[in-house]
Amino acid sequence: MNDIVLEILFSNKLTCPECGAQEKIEMDSEEKSRIYECDTCNEVIQTNDDECCICCQYGEVKCLPEQVKWN
Structure with missing residues (x-):
């Protein structure tokens, strides 16, 4: 029997579309920032x-929330 493994990642790396710089951030389960x-x-x-x-x-x-939706 296959076990389903759910892995939710709480850290992320954003890439600026203007300069290409990358910044590591911690994601909040409630916050969905658009800016x-x-x-x-x-x-x-x-x-x-x-x-x-x-x-x-x-x-x-x-x-x-999107990670949970797709897992």
């Missing part, structure tokens, strides 16, 4: 209307 300010170039980045948050659009992994 991010890059620490390197200070550009304020907003998500597209079709993405739920900054992690889903610019992160290596989806936000916590």
Whole structure:
């Protein structure tokens, strides 16, 4: 019998679309931020209307609610 393994990742790495800098962040299960300010170039980045948050659009992994939904 196959066991289902659920792994929820609480850390993420955001990549700035302007300068390419990467920043490691810890994700909050309740927070779904749509705005991010890059620490390197200070550009304020907003998500597209079709993405739920900054992690889903610019992160290596989806936000916590989206991870749970797909697992």
